Amino acid sequence: MPRLAIAPEFPVELSALPQPARRDALVSVRRFLQNTAGAPHPERVRGARDDRVATLRLAERHRGVVVRQRDVHWLLTVLPDAEAWAYARRYRFGVNPVIGVVEVWDAEALERVETAIRRSAASFPARLFADTCDTDLIELGVDHRFLPLVRLITDELTLEALEPLLPPTQYVPLAALARGESVAAAWRELDACRAVDAAPGPAVPAPGPAGASPAGAAAAPIDPDDLAAALVRSPDRAVFTADPRELNHVLDAPGWCVFLHPAQHRLAYRESCDRPVLVTGGAGTGKTVLALHRAAFLAARGAGPVLLVTFSQGLSGELASRLDLLIEDAVVRKRVEVGNVDRLAHRIVSDAEGHPPVLVGSEELGALWREAAGGRSPAFLLREWEQVILAQNLRTLDEYLSAPRPGRGVVLPADERAAVWAAVEHVTGRLAERGKRTLLQLAAEASILLGQSTGDLLEEAAPRREPYRHIVVDEAQDLHPVQWRLLRAAVPHAPDDLFIVGDPHQRVLDTRVSLASLGIDAVQQRLQVSHRLPGEILSWGVRLRGGGPADGLVAGVQELYGFRATRHGPHPVVRAYDSPEDELNGLVSHVWRWIREDGVPPEEIAVAARTVGLVREARAALRDSGVRVTTLHGMKGREFRRVAVIGVADGVVPAPDSLTPAEEDLSARAHDLQRERGLLYVACTRARELLYVSHSGRASPFLPI
Ligand SMILES: Nc1ncnc2c1ncn2[C@@H]1O[C@H](COP(=O)(O)OP(=O)(O)OP(=O)(O)O)[C@@H](O)[C@H]1O
Numbered sequence: 243m244p245r246l247a248i249a250p251e252f253p254v255e256l257s258a259l260p261q262p263a264r265r266d267a268l269v270s271v272r273r274f275l276q277n278t279a280g281a282p283h284p285e286r287v288r289g290a291r292d293d294r295v296a297t298l299r300l301a302e303r304h305r306g307v308v309v310r311q312r313d314v315h316w317l318l319t320v321l322p323d324a325e326a327w328a329y330a331r332r333y334r335f336g337v338n339p340v341i342g343v344v345e346v347w348d349a350e351a352l353e354r355v356e357t358a359i360r361r362s363a364a365s366f367p368a369r370l371f372a373d374t375c376d377t378d379l380i381e382l383g384v385d386h387r388f389l390p391l392v393r394l395i396t397d398e399l400t401l402e403a404l405e406p407l408l409p410p411t412q413y414v415p416l417a418a419l420a421r422g423e424s425v426a427a428a429w430r431e432l433d434a435c436r437a438v439d440a441a442p443g444p445a446v447p448a449p450g451p452a453g454a455s456p457a458g459a460a461a462a463p464i465d466p467d468d469l470a471a472a473l474v475r476s477p478d479r480a481v482f483t484a485d486p487r488e489l490n491h492v493l494d495a496p497g498w499c500v501f502l503h504p505a506q507h508r509l510a511y512r513e514s515c516d517r518p519v520l521v522t523g524g525a526g527t528g529k530t531v532l533a534l535h536r537a538a539f540l541a542a543r544g545a546g547p548v549l550l551v552t553f554s555q556g557l558s559g560e561l562a563s564r565l566d567l568l569i570e571d572a573v574v575r576k577r578v579e580v581g582n583v584d585r586l587a588h589r590i591v592s593d594a595e596g597h598p599p600v601l602v603g604s605e606e607l608g609a610l611w612r613e614a615a616g617g618r619s620p621a622f623l624l625r626e627w628e629q630v631i632l633a634q635n636l637r638t639l640d641e642y643l644s645a646p647r648p649g650r651g652v653v654l655p656a657d658e659r660a661a662v663w664a665a666v667e668h669v670t671g672r673l674a675e676r677g678k679r680t681l682l683q684l685a686a687e688a689s690i691l692l693g694q695s696t697g698d699l700l701e702e703a704a705p706r707r708e709p710y711r712h713i714v715v716d717e718a719q720d721l722h723p724v725q726w727r728l729l730r731a732a733v734p735h736a737p738d739d740l741f742i743v744g745d746p747h748q749r750v751l752d753t754r755v756s757l758a759s760l761g762i763d764a765v766q767q768r769l770q771v772s773h774r775l776p777g778e779i780l781s782w783g784v785r786l787r788g789g790g791p792a793d794g795l796v797a798g799v800q801e802l803y804g805f806r807a808t809r810h811g812p813h814p815v816v817r818a819y820d821s822p823e824d825e826l827n828g829l830v831s832h833v834w835r836w837i838r839e840d841g842v843p844p845e846e847i848a849v850a851a852r853t854v855g856l857v858r859e860a861r862a863a864l865r866d867s868g869v870r871v872t873t874l875h876g877m878k879g880r881e882f883r884r885v886a887v888i889g890v891a892d893g894v895v896p897a898p899d900s901l902t903p904a905e906e907d908l909s910a911r912a913h914d915l916q917r918e919r920g921l922l923y924v925a926c927t928r929a930r931e932l933l934y935v936s937h938s939g940r941a942s943p944f945l946p947i
Pocket residue numbers: 497498499501502503506523524525526527528529530531532745748773774878879880881927
């Protein structure tokens with residue numbers, strides 16, 4: 243029986259085939275897998291650069307391309323005959339000698355550019371890698387057949403031009419050296435391309451149905467001729483399928499369910515982590531996909547219930563549907579509850595009190611703060627309550643008098659603090675009389691109900707009434723300290739208790755908190771490559787986000803340095819209009835052009851604006867179009883092919899009434915500005931393909947020039 247591994251391109255090419263070729267090809271692949279009558283035979287390709295390459299006749303005038311070694315067949319693609327033969331001749335395949343993953347070389351194109359590189363080397367004496375000896379290059383895994391060409395490269399631009407022709411594991415260390423980094427730093431970049439840890443360790447099951455395990459693969463010495471072992475170490479390039487059911491899953495499920503990028507795989511399928519894990523990464527670096535896989539892995543292990551939490555009810559609905567796609571086994575799926583923290587708090591309090599708690603509305607709460615303000619700003623009092631008093635769980639005036647007030651710019655002397663405390667007591671007292679609570683109060687009560695107050699956080703608590711064995715958190719940057727306390731209380735201190743993903747640069751709420759300060763001593767990891775954004779949107783977005791690094795989640799600040807894309811696309815379009823009417827007309831004509839002329843499905847288009855008024859107008863103007871029109875907040879965690887962000891004008895973004903007046907608290911105002919900038923950045927980084935930004939009048943000060 244052949245062992246069949248499928249490359250990520252194969253399902254995509256198969257689904258693009260016209261019928262009946264698609265159906266026939268599927269039947270042929272099944273027959274091949276099961277070695278039954280009528281199964282296609284591998285046919286050698288004359289002129290192939292790699293003699294392990296063959297084609298399989300899968301349908302009338304269509305062939306699959308495979309790389310064979312003994313019983314292993316790696317099915318790369320399916321194409322019309324002539325294209326399949328051309329493909330088979332074009333590439334050669336290898337194994338990285340240092341980290342043991344498969345490498346695909348565009349050998350034909352490399353042969354073609356070699357002449358140009360030689361010619362340029364003859365006229366320019368400089369050599370990009372003159373300072374690096376052969377031994378170092380070989381230790382960085384540079385292929386010995388490629389080495390002579392590397393020696394001829396004169397500058398960074400030539401290396402960049404070679405990137406699409408090289409396996410990433412060859413390009414990445416060379417690019418690091420070219421940037422002036424040390425050999426050790428270049429080696430670390432190569433090491434980051436491993437899908438499993440280098441240290442010998444327990445078996446790490448692979449995602450997808452086959453569960454082909456790279457157990458010990460990383461620890462074993464690398465055999466550069468062992469293609470099968472290399473495929474097992476390359477979960478982004480190949481997934482083994484053992485039977486037709488598994489084959490169907492690989493062919494039908496979306497790519498992210500089956501093929502994980504090395505960094506995602508390493509983190510999602512690590513057997514066990516003694517400490518909580520925090521993974522940060524820029525927009526589109528695959529954090530949500532990672533969170534889904536980790537939740538699925540923990541559920542499959544079956545040590546106890548898993549909670550997968552995210553920011554909002556809407557996002558948790560989407561996560562739940564994606565988890566349904568990822569976990570096929572209904573019993574395993576049932577072990578994961580998907581929700582948000584507010585719902586968890588609501589349920590815990592509801593269960594304890596025997597009836598659902600009553601929440602206070604924002605208008606009623608606003609009126610209470612105005613009543614209590616006594617000449618102070620109600621917004622200031624609310625922020626002091628949420629960001630200082632509730633955040634630190636201060637329960638008495640004495641505790642408040644001696645508490646630090648991080649992030650608050652105005653010094654409050656003792657008599658002022660006493661006055662603030664009196665106002666807080668007034669509001670909380672009135673709420674208690676009316677039997678009403680805010681969501682944060684609910685979360686605070688739920689964590690107390692779970693039997694753990696904040697003071698215990700650093701202590702090793704015996705498992706008691708905590709409802710979950712594992713908690714996986716997505717969009718972690720916007721959780722409030724009170725919500726973190728609830729999550730901490732909902733899972734016992736044990737290996738694999740908390741797995742957290744987030745991006746401090748995408749924070750849209752005022753919840754600047756480091757996990758360490760909450761007693762969550764997390765191991766930090768980073769994802770660097772955006773799988774959503776083309777380079778043009780990414781670099782524009784990074785300039786927009788600008789304004790310095792972001793703090794929160796991790797102690798200190800996080801830079802966007804190292805955040806990169808793997809593909810190119812059009813530059814973001816920024817349009818200035820003379821009037822709001824013109825701007826709306828411009829939006830309407832763009833969106834209809836995308837739908838009618840470019841054939842983009844409306845559900846793959848989103849329009850976003852800062853104010854509810856603008857959203858309403860855009861919705862009316864685009865009614866019957868089927869595109870999503872929402873606020874900047876509503877874009878969080880989502881993704882579309884094309885995104886239009888409108889009303890990005892001075893006086894609208896940042897929204898003036900969401901900024902603390904400078905005379906009230908300068909530091910709070912600076913944070914408000916960063917939050918508003920983050921909000922625009924989030925909306926602009928939802929576009930996979932094209933970003934359109936417009937304004938009428940003067941542009942928002944956040945827009946890069
Ligand atoms: N292993 C994978 N295979 C295929 N596609 C992937 C993979 N990982 C991520 N993607 C795709 O990349 C895009 C971004 O992934 P994801 O939404 O997980 O990123 P994110 O870091 O959570 O983004 P953000 O923080 O901006 O919300 C999505 O289209 C996702 O399907």
